[in-house]
Amino acid sequence: MNTLVLLIGNDINNISSGQSWKDLLQDIIAFCHIGDSVELDDKKPFPLLYEEIFLTAIKKHKLREKELKAFIAIKAAEIKGNEIHSAIRELKPEHILTTNYEFTLEGRTPYENTSLINEKFYSIFRRYRMNDINYWHIHGDCLNPMSINLGFEHYGGQLQLMRNYVVSGTFYSSKEVPKASLLRRIHAKQVFFHSWIDLFFTRDIHIFGLSLDFVETDLWWLLTYRARQKFHHKNIPVHNNIYYYIPEEYMAASKFKVDLLAANDVHVVSLPGKDKLAYYKNIVHRIGNTH
Template identity: 85%
Template sequence: MKNLILLIGNDINNISHGQSWKDLLQDIVTFCHVGDCIELDDKKPFPLLYEEIFLTASKKQKIREKDLKSFIAIKAAEIKGNGIHSAIRALKPTHILTTNYEFTLEGSTPFENTSLINEKFYSIFRRYKMNDINYWHIHGDCLNPMSINLGFEHYGGQLQMMRNYVVSGTVYTSKEVPKASLLRRIHAKQVYFHSWIDLFFTNDIHIFGLSLDFVETDLWWLLTYRARQKFHHKNIPVPNEIYYYIPEEYVAASKFKLDLLTANDVTIVSLPGKDKAAYYQSIITRIAKAN
């Protein structure tokens, strides 16, 4: 579909049989040999829990983060695709943004990184193109384990790079990367979609399968900054719409989050969600009809 943009999270993977997120957490604790001193409490924000696991292991076992993230990359790569992944590809969107590390959305592991630059750690330009669809792995990918965004420190660095790209300009040595900030380039009408971030200020985006917990500080900052530009600063035009899909059964319990999304100029779309596969198929059908 012409210029269709999707942002997709991990929940679509939960339709597939296999390892759950809770299983992965336990595997990480076991791999790090810290099961006797780490409590997997839901009240702990995951980026800080990751730091607790890694730092405890680092002090006790002298584990390298590279080894830990390589282990996580292997585990994530074991996730199997399902019919929803295929249905998403059948929409033929121009861009798919995802917080997922594996390549179930692509349907196979890509051969070529088509990013503007080859990022080892952060993910401002991380793109793979397959069958005319641009896939942006905004929190890293399995082929580059150190790019996998899990810990609080990594989130902080990612946000720093994002804010530079949008507000103050980049400091990359590559001549391919624009030095002027995204704000300046929008003013000059010189937006060439170098980064997935560009899309948040220019094109409609449909978000689903993503819980958008408050630990996703990078995405919440981006939504907030976009809304401030639209309603407060008004330095640039912000003509696009952002849609967030949620099962209607979760709406009441998620009111606090939905209120914040609404304040940040995000349109909430609720659909019946008791059957997970049917719920995601209904989103795909709705998007197909609207586009």
């Protein structure tokens, strides 16, 4: 049985022709009819920039967030797949986690949500199963526009539920959701993959195509908490490995991030990255040869 687990970000989509992230931001601002009211500045963390865009639109036009996220979902769904998406599926991993909202990794829009519960907003259990692969959309998906995780408030709510799931236990009404915390269940050797979060403490994970900017507070918290369990609290055994792939050309400029990843027990793998397509082919080939 293939036990491969991948966490994949948006950069693999940049191989496909289409609009850039900056183009999407301009489209969002145009949709909100806020013109020059919001300045795009790289110094603004995106979750806060999203809040600025949305709150400005509310004050000017009483725009509902549901309308804005529906527009973003339509734009996300326009992203086209490429040969890297196909190559990833050919690895036949057991689990693919992704921060992407669209279904290019699946190759088509799924017919059925196979999550433990049907989440409208947050994404602790958001899963689609296709061709024996579990796809976990950890930041929402475009079939459920309100689940798309963009703003600071949404990140805060997601992190709150994640910490409950891992540390203190859950309060969902569904009997299918385990009430005991993940820590208690691991200690009792009762881990079933109800959530993508379970994998971070139990399976090797290969991360690529994901910049892991520090605005990804949910993922950085998870990495930090896992490392604290392994080296400090030691309430549960943590034996799995996490690998983060980065173009070797970025290593010097990204030393600050590489140092933080290493401190959090993440193994950094650098590969030649000048040719983006070749870079991702190399990653897929390397992972395929180790599983």
